Amino acid sequence: MTAFSRFTPLATSLPATVPFVGPEAIERQRGTSVRARIGANESGFGPAPSVLRTIGEKAGEIWKYNDPENHALKVALAAHLGLKPDNFVIGEGIDDLLGLIVRLVIEPGMPVVTSLGAYPTFNFHVHGFGGRLVAAPYRDDREDLDALLDLAKREHAPLVYFANPDNPMGSWWDADSIVTFARALPPTTLLILDEAYSETAPEGSIPAADALIDLPNVIRTRTFSKAYGLAGARVGYGIGTAGTVSAFDKIRNHFGMPRLSTEAALAALADQAYLKDVVQRIKAARERIADIARTNGLTPLPSATNFVAIDAGRDGVYARAIVDGLMGHGVFIRMPGVAPLNRCIRVSTGLPADLDLFEQALPQVLEALG
């Protein structure tokens, strides 16, 4: 393979690894079909029927570029959360926003604080801009707020990533602790507070929408990919001070948002009754996943998300064997990438039929592994 000879030294140094291998790629590699797609924390419950109707109604407008200012969605989000439209930036999923934030803040060699085993796509972006990851271990399967704060101060880090609720463990903090943590950070440290799973979190665990809106060094990220059931639409948003979020306009792909995705997000936001119902179904599915785990002698971890991390009781090799074994039955799940988190497997909530397949396959896989 002959490549252009003059990519930047940074680009040349980067590995071609990807943050996640998709289930379609696994299907192609193994020649098998996914029968239960419960590995990527998507929502098998799907979006609201009202969202699908909207897509049908608006499909004919797909020849038009989307409004590059994303005005309507910002206005709707502002009304929903009691903030102002200029507190929002819209992006092609949180992944897009994470890349833009790293680009705005990180120069090669700068330290970036995260937790050891936290969201790999954030790490991908940090590497992509030459940042130096400094990671605090999880404590009791939770991200360690005290350790993150200490690291940020010690390293004089310009950027900290923290997710609440957490992926891949499903754990969470109370809102007060998070507000205290954010306010204790130096103003020269930007906090990414990733709230991708906020809709499924328990009462008291998500700071009020305006709790941190006075802080220019905080950006909260949210998405329509999880409880709203729109992972394929790629709609994420960031919340911050008007001054901070306006920085995205300097570098973002202004015409990047797909038109039908924005329409879908607007419809999803308007249908809070459906969201409420889905959150109940997600909770029920979490309980069922936990029951299946216990029935098989494994230990489910408490979860504030649309997935359950299950402690398989041994090491990463064993957990990987379970993941691979389940795929042999057409059950697609994932697992954390780093010890000691990787003693767990991670199962997304989904339809009863999906969990039936998981329930049938798991004991067979465990028995085969011995």
Added chain:
Amino acid sequence: MTAFSRFTPLATSLPATVPFVGPEAIERQRGTSVRARIGANESGFGPAPSVLRTIGEKAGEIWKYNDPENHALKVALAAHLGLKPDNFVIGEGIDDLLGLIVRLVIEPGMPVVTSLGAYPTFNFHVHGFGGRLVAAPYRDDREDLDALLDLAKREHAPLVYFANPDNPMGSWWDADSIVTFARALPPTTLLILDEAYSETAPEGSIPAADALIDLPNVIRTRTFSKAYGLAGARVGYGIGTAGTVSAFDKIRNHFGMPRLSTEAALAALADQAYLKDVVQRIKAARERIADIARTNGLTPLPSATNFVAIDAGRDGVYARAIVDGLMGHGVFIRMPGVAPLNRCIRVSTGLPADLDLFEQALPQVLEALG
């Protein structure tokens, strides 16, 4: 507005200007409605009915992330163009790919060669990564291949942007000249050959799909936004050697492509009969726009695209007044941004009803301007 205090010096230095103001923003600013949307080189003819059917059929899968490897679309494009799947990179429109290319190649201060008045979004990305634009003037309303080659050599530039057919002028070169140009560039200069308007170009103006596929320093970019009528879907692609296009995997937003957009692109590619029909309708609309221009004493330029640049015969101030005047009639058009190109207005092809509105409004606007 209080912003985070520690964005990179580069980010801090960037202006908050945007490449293009969308028609929706103009509507909000002026309190008027667009009645004829013929300014952004979208396709008012829309995508094929088969594409809209596909969107309806696949909408229910929007809860799933898209295949991050974009396998199916690469395979389909490879079959369509007689290349291999690994000659392709898929992105969220050409705009996304342009940003990624600049990031892969440009470090602050490096020279980047383009034409004076060529695609502003490319310039936006060059500025965004701290590149230094070096521009060759157009010659006879065409990009000047000899001047671009000379500049690239003189500056030892790592990156050159060239569009064929050209936006904003609609002009084009013959395929042989482009192949000669590409092969004359130093191997340390990466050529972006932007072929967004290739589908509407005359016979003999687009190099064969494999004409440059041996060159690691050429990336050709194409899109479903123009003749295929899918601007709102955001699907662009790049063609190059396997080695060169694999570099995108190091930095791209792997889960960035919307699922329905990919489905729409696949369906559009499969319906070449519709494309052929639309291209005929675009040609007819070009002729009608040219007729309208001549009837009003203006001079249409020949066009290989889905728009027509019209020489209004005076300066940029006058052309701007025409653009603004037309918007007062609900007719949204655009114009080149730089002299001497900005003596022109630029009118996209569209449905007869859209051109009727243009035909009615133009003489009134010209008369009011005197």
